[in-house]
Amino acid sequence: MFRLCFWTLRIWAAVRRRLAHRLATRLHRASLAKVGLRSRFQTGIRFDCPDRVSIGADCIFWRGVGVAAEGDDAALQIGDRVQINRDVLLDMTGGLTLGDDVLVSEQAVIYTHDHGLDPHAAAMQLPKTIERDVWIGMRAVVLASCRVIGSGAVIGAGAIVTRDVPAGAIVVGNPAKIVGYRKLVEVAA
Structure with a gap:
């Protein structure tokens, strides 16, 4: 009897999760400026300025992703086959572009603005481009x-990136x- 109850609850939880993810995907498709085919969203994802977010095809956003912006002129462009894992923070204040096949691991943080040494100063917007096939490791911070x-x-796990990274480089x-x-x-196309 215990096994039957256990598996019934597991199946019910899995069905509920899938329905919630489908609903979240539909809501984000309706609110974002552009979402490509087969891109999926889990629950608990927040976008500031959703009308300035463009997402390519076959992208995956795991729960807890936050896309923040200070100001109304921010923009986020994401290519195809991009995966943004759990609890990632993307700052799009200065403008952020992610190329195709980018992987951002759990709890990574990417900033596109700076306040200098005065936290009350206006944000200095600094556009950022992350080119194709980049892997950003867990808990990395890109300033x-x-x-x-x-x-x-x-970008290695836990790395604090303060300077531009050349193509093909491994930084830690x-x-x-x-x-x-x-x-x-x-790879031949």
Whole structure:
């Protein structure tokens, strides 16, 4: 009897989760400026300025993702096949562009503005571009002073990125330093 109750509850919870994710996806499709085919959203995702968010096809947003903006002229452009994992914070105040096939791991933070040394000063908007095939590790922080992360770069878990990252570079540490380069292999389309 216990097994029957256990599995009945597990199945009911799974069905409820799937229905909630479908509802969340429909709500985000209706509120965001553009959402590509087969992009999916879990529950608990928040977008500031949803009319300035454009998302490509086959993207996945896990629960707890926050997309924040200070001001009304912010914009977020996301390419195809991008995965944003749990509890990630994307700041789109200065403008943020994520290329195709980007993976942002859990609890990473990406900033596009800075207040300098005065927390009450107006935000200095600094646009950021994260090129294609970039992997940002768990709990990495990309500060506003980093304007470009090159194609194929890897940001190690817990890294604090303060400068631009060249294409194919592997960076780790606080502050992040280059420790190597990926061997980038072009995949025939």
